[in-house]
Amino acid sequence: MGLLSRKSKVKKSEESGLGITRKYSLTRGRSYIVEESPPNISFDAFVNIISTPEAGGCARSVGLAVSRQHPDFIRQKYGLEQTSIYWLATRTGQDVIAPTNLSILTRTLVGFIDENPCAVILLDGIEYLVSNNDFTKVLRVIDQVNDHIAQSKSVMIIPVDPRAFDQKELALLERNMEKIARPKTH
Amino acid sequence: MKILVVDDSEAFRKVMIELLVRVGFHEVMEAESFDSAMEVFKRERPKISFVDMVLPGKTGVELTRAMLSMDPKCTVIAMSSIINKKMIRESLEAGAKDFLLKPTNEIALNSVLTMWSD
Numbered sequence: 001m002g003l004l005s006r007k008s009k010v011k012k013s014e015e016s017g018l019g020i021t022r023k024y025s026l027t028r029g030r031s032y033i034v035e036e037s038p039p040n041i042s043f044d045a046f047v048n049i050i051s052t053p054e055a056g057g058c059a060r061s062v063g064l065a066v067s068r069q070h071p072d073f074i075r076q077k078y079g080l081e082q083t084s085i086y087w088l089a090t091r092t093g094q095d096v097i098a099p100t101n102l103s104i105l106t107r108t109l110v111g112f113i114d115e116n117p118c119a120v121i122l123l124d125g126i127e128y129l130v131s132n133n134d135f136t137k138v139l140r141v142i143d144q145v146n147d148h149i150a151q152s153k154s155v156m157i158i159p160v161d162p163r164a165f166d167q168k169e170l171a172l173l174e175r176n177m178e179k180i181a182r183p184k185t186h
Numbered sequence: 187m188k189i190l191v192v193d194d195s196e197a198f199r200k201v202m203i204e205l206l207v208r209v210g211f212h213e214v215m216e217a218e219s220f221d222s223a224m225e226v227f228k229r230e231r232p233k234i235s236f237v238d239m240v241l242p243g244k245t246g247v248e249l250t251r252a253m254l255s256m257d258p259k260c261t262v263i264a265m266s267s268i269i270n271k272k273m274i275r276e277s278l279e280a281g282a283k284d285f286l287l288k289p290t291n292e293i294a295l296n297s298v299l300t301m302w303s304d
Contacts, residue, residue, distance in 0.1 A: 018274050018285065041291045077269070
């Protein structure tokens with residue numbers, strides 16, 4: 001089996017429920033951007049959504065995370081036993097995606113959305129991707145994945161450090177996505 | 187509405203209190219251990235207590251049980267900096283209503299408060 005087909009075929013496994021409540025109300029078929037560093041809200045939302053039941057067509061979501069943080073660290077901190085986690089790194093190995101290999105990244109994400117009707121994707125490490133590629137190429141990946149999200153019941157969450165981008169780049173990133181906004185005060 | 191924050195980290199308590207004030211809750215008390223938490227709890231009877239599961243001495247699960255045996259109508263929200271499923275289940279079995287991952291944020295905190303403050 002070739003590398004491309006192996007990477008684009010991601011196992012789907014559900015996390016067991018934690019018995020806690022849903023804290024984030026995200027619309028299916030939408031992608032969300034969170035301006036923050038470190039990506040605490042993004043990970044909290046990702047873990048909360050895949051660990052809690054949902055009313056409607058997606059009783060249980062299946063997650064896939066791509067991050068600059070090592071998968072072992074993410075699994076330990078967030079208690080993720082079944083979720084697929086890919087490491088953005090220049091090392092070789094299973095579940096590693098090189099930051100310069102945007103085609104593998106795209107295939108992995110799109111393949112996962114196509115195979116899982118209620119996918120939740122966390123794409124962490126946009127800054128790292130941009131430091132290894134042209135911004136427009138990274139934007140093209142996000143737009144392509146976003147198109148698949150829009151035609152599915154999936155959700156994508158992308159944390160972005162606003163200090164790493166200029167105004168125009170931020171505007172382009174936010175163009176087809178919603179912001180996870182802070183709540184109004186009581 | 188009175189809210190109690192129990193955590194052995196002074197820095198975390200300060201951040202949590204700031205967040206609570208920002209989302210509109212001003213009667214916030216703090217404690218750093220099981221004993222100091224029970225002292226404040228007996229005196230002030232907070233409606234909601236945010237309890238770190240890892241405390242010096244007795245655990246957050248023991249504190250949850252002690253608070254609920256004194257006031258079965260109080261609401262305890264468990265907190266931890268890692269998602270340890272066994273620990274979360276223990277705290278929910280002890281009577282905690284929900285769980286918050288540390289460091290928390292306004293969205294998650296507001297959601298919990300909206301759900302459990304009435």
